Amino acid sequence: xxxxxxxxxxxxxxxxxxxxILLAAGLILxxxxxxxxxxxxxxxxxxxxxxxxxYEVDNQLSQNPGMAKHMDYDAVVLGSSMTVNFDTNVFKEExxxxxxxxxxxxxxxxxxxxxxxxIFEAHPDVDTVFLGIDVIxxxxxxxxxxxxxxxxxxxxxxxxxxxxxxxxxxxxxxxxKPMVSPDPTDLSKxxxxxxxxxxxxxxxxxxxxxxEYEALDPRPEELPKEYFEEQICVNMKENILPYVEAHPxxxxxxxYPPYSILFWNDCRNQNKTEATxxxxxxxxxxxxxxxxxxxxxxxxxxxxITDLNNYADYTHYHPRYNDYMTRCFADGTDRAxxxxxxxxxxxxxxxxxxxxxYEELLGRGW
Amino acid sequence: MLFNSYIFIFIFFPMCxxxxxxxxxxxxxxxxKIWVIGFSLWFYGFFSPSYLLxxxxxxxxxxxxxxxxxxxxxxxxxxxxxxTGVTLNLLLxxxxxxxxxxxxxxxxxxxxxxxxxxxxxxxxxxFFTFQQIGYLADIYRGDETKPAFIDYAxxxxxxxxxxxxxxxSGREMMPQFETIAGRKADPERIGRGLTLxxxxxxxxxxxxxxxxxxxxxxxxxxxxxxxxxxxxxxxxYTLQLYYDFSGYCDMAMGLAGMLGFDLPLNFDSPYKADNIxxxxxxxxxxxxxxxxxxxxxxxxxxxxxxxxxxxxxxxVYFLSGLWHGAGWNFVLWGMLHGVAYAVVRTGVxxxxxxxxxxxxxxxxxxxxxATPNRALRILSHIATFVxxxxxxxxxxxxxxxxxxxxxxxxxxxxxxxxxxxxxxAFVQIDExxxxxxxxxxxxxxxxxxxxxxxxxxxxxxxxxxxxxxxxYTVSKKIRPRAITAVLIGALGLWCVLSLSEVSTFLxxxx
Numbered sequence: 001x002x003x004x005x006x007x008x009x010x011x012x013x014x015x016x017x018x019x020x021i022l023l024a025a026g027l028i029l030x031x032x033x034x035x036x037x038x039x040x041x042x043x044x045x046x047x048x049x050x051x052x053x054x055y056e057v058d059n060q061l062s063q064n065p066g067m068a069k070h071m072d073y074d075a076v077v078l079g080s081s082m083t084v085n086f087d088t089n090v091f092k093e094e095x096x097x098x099x100x101x102x103x104x105x106x107x108x109x110x111x112x113x114x115x116x117x118x119i120f121e122a123h124p125d126v127d128t129v130f131l132g133i134d135v136i137x138x139x140x141x142x143x144x145x146x147x148x149x150x151x152x153x154x155x156x157x158x159x160x161x162x163x164x165x166x167x168x169x170x171x172x173x174x175x176x177k178p179m180v181s182p183d184p185t186d187l188s189k190x191x192x193x194x195x196x197x198x199x200x201x202x203x204x205x206x207x208x209x210x211x212e213y214e215a216l217d218p219r220p221e222e223l224p225k226e227y228f229e230e231q232i233c234v235n236m237k238e239n240i241l242p243y244v245e246a247h248p249x250x251x252x253x254x255x256y257p258p259y260s261i262l263f264w265n266d267c268r269n270q271n272k273t274e275a276t277x278x279x280x281x282x283x284x285x286x287x288x289x290x291x292x293x294x295x296x297x298x299x300x301x302x303x304x305i306t307d308l309n310n311y312a313d314y315t316h317y318h319p320r321y322n323d324y325m326t327r328c329f330a331d332g333t334d335r336a337x338x339x340x341x342x343x344x345x346x347x348x349x350x351x352x353x354x355x356x357x358y359e360e361l362l363g364r365g366w
Numbered sequence: 367m368l369f370n371s372y373i374f375i376f377i378f379f380p381m382c383x384x385x386x387x388x389x390x391x392x393x394x395x396x397x398x399k400i401w402v403i404g405f406s407l408w409f410y411g412f413f414s415p416s417y418l419l420x421x422x423x424x425x426x427x428x429x430x431x432x433x434x435x436x437x438x439x440x441x442x443x444x445x446x447x448x449x450t451g452v453t454l455n456l457l458l459x460x461x462x463x464x465x466x467x468x469x470x471x472x473x474x475x476x477x478x479x480x481x482x483x484x485x486x487x488x489x490x491x492x493f494f495t496f497q498q499i500g501y502l503a504d505i506y507r508g509d510e511t512k513p514a515f516i517d518y519a520x521x522x523x524x525x526x527x528x529x530x531x532x533x534x535s536g537r538e539m540m541p542q543f544e545t546i547a548g549r550k551a552d553p554e555r556i557g558r559g560l561t562l563x564x565x566x567x568x569x570x571x572x573x574x575x576x577x578x579x580x581x582x583x584x585x586x587x588x589x590x591x592x593x594x595x596x597x598x599x600x601x602x603y604t605l606q607l608y609y610d611f612s613g614y615c616d617m618a619m620g621l622a623g624m625l626g627f628d629l630p631l632n633f634d635s636p637y638k639a640d641n642i643x644x645x646x647x648x649x650x651x652x653x654x655x656x657x658x659x660x661x662x663x664x665x666x667x668x669x670x671x672x673x674x675x676x677x678x679x680x681x682v683y684f685l686s687g688l689w690h691g692a693g694w695n696f697v698l699w700g701m702l703h704g705v706a707y708a709v710v711r712t713g714v715x716x717x718x719x720x721x722x723x724x725x726x727x728x729x730x731x732x733x734x735x736a737t738p739n740r741a742l743r744i745l746s747h748i749a750t751f752v753x754x755x756x757x758x759x760x761x762x763x764x765x766x767x768x769x770x771x772x773x774x775x776x777x778x779x780x781x782x783x784x785x786x787x788x789x790x791a792f793v794q795i796d797e798x799x800x801x802x803x804x805x806x807x808x809x810x811x812x813x814x815x816x817x818x819x820x821x822x823x824x825x826x827x828x829x830x831x832x833x834x835x836x837x838y839t840v841s842k843k844i845r846p847r848a849i850t851a852v853l854i855g856a857l858g859l860w861c862v863l864s865l866s867e868v869s870t871f872l873x874x875x876x
Contacts, residue, residue: 015558022858025855026859177799
């Protein structure tokens with residue numbers, strides 16, 4: 001059948017209406033979804049948390065920048081997974097500071113720099129930055145980050161916020177799910193590791209460690225002591241010290257976490273113990289040039305690091321040692337006031353690392 | 367740029383279509399073409415500006431060859447230009463796609479240690495290279511005439527089909543370019559195109575990506591999954607690949623349709639096929655057409671002896687395998703199809719000796735009439751689906767060894783339960799978490815709830831694949847009612863909300 005002009009006009013008009021309704025429906029629903037995200041703002045990108053909303057906080061990459069920007073605090077805890085088990089209630093009790101945790105698993109110096117830039121822009125008067133330094137990560141490339149960042153939550157471009165406001169994951173998992181099945185996160189323990197007490201056990205740690213461990217025979221030639229020095233200096237100068245310098249009224253409490261003796265076994269196996277120890281020296285020397293820095297040296301806590309019942313793997317210690325470190329920050333235990341004290345700690349660490357009976361531990365038939 | 371990205375949906379395409387009709391409807395045909403070419407270059411350059419340079423050089427060199435061929439009447443000279451053109455195109459493709467594969471084989475064969483180049487494959491190079499080879503061949507044969515440069519540049523770079531097909535021919539696109547001047551926005555075409563785009567987007571982001579998670583999970587733990595797990599992974603990948611690639615092509619057709627262009631259908635419900643020959647009439651139809659026109663027929667097609675015809679078929683499928691990927695697993699995949707194709711074709715021809723294939727195509731008589739009764743036909747459907755799925759294992763696996771492991775699992779692993787991580791991959795789909803939550807089952811049995819979600823989702827998609835009309839047919843038949851518009855609008859939004867997840871098209875690297 002041949003279509004007449006009237007038929008065509010009618011079809012055109014019907015389809016025009018169809019297109020308009022389709023686009024309008026999509027647009028109206030989009031506005032509703034976006035409004036829900038903006039009002040609840042589960043990543044705190046636009047505003048502080050709504051009181052009474054059961055926020056779920058479990059995504060360091062997405063939620064840390066918003067928390068840094070829009071929450072009230074005196075102090076922040078920065079670092080890697082070594083810092084996730086800190087309890088900010090203990091900080092309050094011991095130091096009197098309202099503290100928030102903004103850790104990044106496996107953080108490289110650039111990760112720390114990224115979040116510090118947000119912190120200091122929003123809170124230039126922040127009282128204290130507690131920074132856990134993993135020396136082995138400080139010889140990374142200066143702009144290396146552990147995981148790709150959702151840039152739209154870190155930059156100032158409002159256009160790419162569409163990734164946030166029209167995002168099914170955000171809407172379903174962080175806006176609607178908490179309403180349907182509320183399980184609000186206790187911010188004092190946010191991001192805490194999933195290991196329960198029974199995992200902190202040598203019988204759990206050693207079999208897992210031995211599964212991956214391969215004794216190098218022969219061992220590689222010993223790394224020169226200064227092997228990491230240049231890259232560490234670049235990282236410190238680019239990613240950490242600019243903030244120390246620019247904020248003389250902020251106290252930077254830097255600490256070296258207590259890795260287990262297995263960490264030092266890896267260093268021994270790869271013949272880089274001296275190079276690793278020298279990393280502590282280089283970083284400390286650079287930090288102590290500033291009046292607003294304090295160094296706490298926990299790496300050589302012999303009783304902790306030689307007992308694998310304190311660990312869930314070769315580096316991650318029981319949360320009670322996070323509490324212990326917090327108390328130290330308050331009372332000054334383990335603080336290295338100057339390079340002499342730093343060198344004393346390094347010397348102690350060298351003694352432990354070189355005299356420990358690794359063969360006995362590894363040879364127990366795990 | 368991806369079709370399934372915010373920038374494409376909210377900025378790129380609205381700007382492109384608005385400008386196109388503003389120019390075309392004012393009879394500014396050339397300006398409208400340049401406008402679309404400009405957007406196509408932006409689209410392609412968005413991936414990587416260096417890719418763009420490669421494509422522009424490729425277009426330029428091919429156009430020079432077309433001009434040269436047009437100047438000469440002597441067959442020998444024209445043949446020389448054709449051979450030069452095909453060689454240059456294949457060299458380009460070979461350098462980017464097959465150099466490391468060749469080096470790897472040389473190293474294996476001769477124990478040499480030539481370093482790999484690790485060259486990044488420009489997206490869609492297999493598609494635009496083949497399209498240009500086809501055009502050169504058509505000019506050589508006299509099926510095409512020399513186009514204006516702008517038309518040729520638009521033909522190659524036209525963004526809807528640029529990076530993953532369909533592989534179009536000059537004869538179906540050039541006439542459409544001639545009608546650009548004066549073209550006005552046609553509400554029906556735009557409405558149907560928009561609908562097809564949304565359906566394609568939904569196939570990609572809501573279905574293919576959902577299966578993709580489970581497939582990735584399965585392939586990452588081949589050593590521990592059981593027999594039923596491996597079988598399910600195989601079926602899921604079969605569905606993932608179809609919904610991914612055909613979803614992309616639906617979007618391409620929808621976009622082209624909104625601009626007033628017709629792209630050829632690339633997928634005609636391929637899993638409804640009842641044998642391999644039928645499958646290749648429905649799967650990636652424009653690639654089959656390319657190989658038929660430019661490889662199979664020049665080799666003699668089916669005008670030669672039965673044995674030679676079979677060899678020709680095997681050559682086509684060997685090349686098809688290699689086109690899909692630089693690896694022996696792809697070659698094996700191609701040969702699995704080639705052998706099955708030859709067997710089915712021979713069987714059908716013997717069954718219908720009176721039927722001769724007069725049109726020199728790879729096709730055989732409609733096997734709808736070749737399969738005698740309903741029960742056998744259903745069996746034939748299932749057998750074809752399972753065989754195609756089995757072959758996809760070699761397509762998806764990183765190596766033949768990995769494929770063999772998955773297949774071995776099906777015969778040696780348990781069929782009594784499903785690996786929890788696989789079932790869980792479906793509950794990680796945000797929407798399905800709510801289904802589980804409100805089913806009340808988690809309080810009874812959490813694993814059962816996850817398994818149920820997995821089974822229901824898989825069965826629903828299988829039923830849709832086998833029984834429902836495909837997106838193209840739906841878009842052609844849809845009635846423009848208000849409720850339909852609301853539903854399609856809501857579906858579109860749901861897809862847009864899913865875009866923040868990282869997702870890439872499987873066919874981009876082919």
